[in-house]
Amino acid sequence: KAGVTQTPRYLIKTRGQQVTLSCSPISGHRSVSWYQQTPGQGLQFLFEYFSETQRNKGNFPGRFSGRQFSNSRSEMNVSTLELGDSALYLCASSLGSRGALVQGEQFFGPGTRLTVL
Amino acid sequence: DQQVKQNSPSLSVQEGRISILNCDYTNSMFDYFLWYKKYPAEGPTFLISISSIKDKNEDGRFTVFLNKSAKHLSLHIVPSQPGDSAVYFCAAKGTGNQFYFGTGTSLTVIP
Numbered sequence: 001k002a003g004v005t006q007t008p009r010y011l012i013k014t015r016g017q018q019v020t021l022s023c024s025p026i027s028g029h030r031s032v033s034w035y036q037q038t039p040g041q042g043l044q045f046l047f048e049y050f051s052e053t054q055r056n057k058g059n060f061p062g063r064f065s066g067r068q069f070s071n072s073r074s075e076m077n078v079s080t081l082e083l084g085d086s087a088l089y090l091c092a093s094s095l096g097s098r099g100a101l102v103q104g105e106q107f108f109g110p111g112t113r114l115t116v117l
Numbered sequence: 118d119q120q121v122k123q124n125s126p127s128l129s130v131q132e133g134r135i136s137i138l139n140c141d142y143t144n145s146m147f148d149y150f151l152w153y154k155k156y157p158a159e160g161p162t163f164l165i166s167i168s169s170i171k172d173k174n175e176d177g178r179f180t181v182f183l184n185k186s187a188k189h190l191s192l193h194i195v196p197s198q199p200g201d202s203a204v205y206f207c208a209a210k211g212t213g214n215q216f217y218f219g220t221g222t223s224l225t226v227i228p
Contacts, residue, residue: 004160035218042121042206043161043218056215090160106216108153108160 002027004093004109012115018079021112025072025093031055032074033106034066037088049074050096078114086116120144121209123219131227136194138222140207143188147209147217152181152192155204155221164205165192197226 005024013019025032033056034046045058049068068074072093078085088111095105122141130136140150148169153161167174167181167190174181180193194201204221211217 033216040220042119042123042220043208043216045215045217048215058215092160106163108162110158110160 004091004107006089006091006109006112008112009110010113010115012117013081014117015081015083017081018077019081019114021076021078021089021091021114023074023076023091023093023109025074025091026107029093029095029107030072031094031096032068032072033092033094034074034076035090035092036060037090037111038086043090046076081116083116086114088113119220120211121207121217121219123205123207123222125222126220127223127225129225129227130197132199133196136192136197136201136224136226138192138194138205138207138224140190140192140219141188142190142209142217144209144211144217145185145188147211149210150181150183150190151208151210151216152179153206153208153218154201155206161206194224197224199226199228202226 007022031050033048035043037043048056052068063079066076090111092106092108120143151166152164154164155161165176165179165181167183183190202225204223206221207219208216
């Protein structure tokens with residue numbers, strides 16, 4: 001079974017630009033969560049989508065948004081990029097049942113490394 | 118505000134010895150705790166979890182201990198192997214499916 005894929009793997013943007021990151025979950029998984037990883041902050045939860053609906057949201061400004069398509073693929077968009085948005089963005093997929101996550105059935109992709117200049 | 122903290126950014130251990138990774142949390146409403154392992158250029162992979170109603174969970178060489186009164190959990194790896202060298206993240210589950218991660222501890226197991 002193919003794992004979680006994220007594209008692109010690396011991205012360089014300048015301040016003020018916007019960016020869209022893509023995540024393809026494992027086949028059959030309906031939940032996709034997004035995280036931001038920065039040095040010193042660990043992984044910060046952005047949001048979770050399940051069946052095309054945002055089910056949970058972290059404490060990030062409105063510049064960070066996402067969506068999920070009917071095939072469970074998800075995109076994350078960041079508008080008006082700031083230098084502090086430079087980070088590794090990880091997505092994770094799971095079947096979607098709440099119990100699955102606590103059993104560790106949340107599978108992470110390799111991430112997209114975003115650099116904002 | 119960091120609700121899950123890993124105060125040791127790095128740890129070095131001799132092969133065959135015990136590795137102890139620590140994690141502290143502030144929210145008494147967390148009901149599940151997990152440990153993830155991350156190699157460079159890969160996403161984190163699940164290692165072991167524990168419910169807040171338990172104080173210990175064991176899986177092979179990995180044991181997680183939970184001390185609710187101290188809001189502290191630890192991961193023990195015995196015996197440590199060079200392949201265990203990675204960054205370890207602890208995570209806690211809050212309401213819904215929201216997870217809070219620590220900043221990670223980089224473990225190096227010296228052959």
